[in-house]
Amino acid sequence: MTTPFLTIATAKQAELTIKKSRFICSLQRVSSEQAAQQFIKEVQAANRKANHNCFAYLVGDQDQIQRESDNGEPSGTAGVPILESLQMAKLHNVVAVVTRYFGGIKLGAGGLIRAYSNVTTAAVHQAGIVQRIKQLQIAVTVSYRQHDPLLYYIKEHQLTVSNEEYGVNVTCNVLIDEATADQTIxxxxNRFNHQLKIQKMGTRFHEVPYKINN
Incomplete structure (x- = not known):
């Protein structure tokens, strides 16, 4: 069984205030290290008056590229906790920048670690997680009379329609799991008494919501 490829569903920002210090985590999905670095620069530019803009990112299907920075915080109190929060969620292709506006009260090493970790985890939960899965796209051609029953079948079996084409008949492009494609077809x-015309159209990646357990 292969490890699922997980990433965030959407860009998100979360904020925590701890002993008057504001910790703002900006979370973004990326496909390259260059994109991650560009996002970091954008957050830094938008928060020039902040005391720190710490970050971490993971890029690649196997997290081939991993970087983190404390950006002036005591060593190991910011970048690593951010990175570990992303790793705990088993995310890929994501960058997190945590901006800190110092409130005048020192938190100590332990307090900083918890703050950077907690605000990153909060942002991940708000962003949501999706799983990238490889699916087979099939073109299902039906008569207009069969169209509604087909859509009911698709909804009943939690399948996804990528698009529909209307002509003499209706052609629905449906995404199904590649591993069980033949059984599904x-x-x-059988359900439609072999009155459907089904054509395999090749595979593509599709994203489905993934439940966060913790």
Whole structure:
């Protein structure tokens, strides 16, 4: 069984105030180290008056690129906790920048670690997680009379329609799990008494919501 590829569903920002210090985590999905560094620069530019803009990012299907920075905080109190929070959520292709506006009260090493970790985790929960899965796209051609029953079948079995084309008949492009494609097609044909025209159209990646357990 392969490890699922997880990433955030959407860019998000979360904020925590701890002993008058504001910790703001900006979370963004990226596909390259260059994109991660560009996002970091943008957050830094938008928060020039902040005391710190600490960050971490993971890039690649196997997290081939991993970087983190304390940006002036005591060594190991910011970048590593941010990175570990992303790793705990098993995320890939994501960058997190935590901006700190110092409130005048020192938190100590332990307090900083908890603050940077907690605000990153909060941002991840707000962003949501999706799993990237490889699916087979099939073109299912039906008569207009069969169209509504087909859509009901698709909804009943939690399948995804990528698009529809209307002509003499209706063609629905449906995404199904590649591993069980033949069984799904056979079941679909049996349900509609072999009156469907089904054509395999190749594979593509599709993202589905992934429940965060912790």
């Amino acid at each position: 056979a079941h679909l044909q």
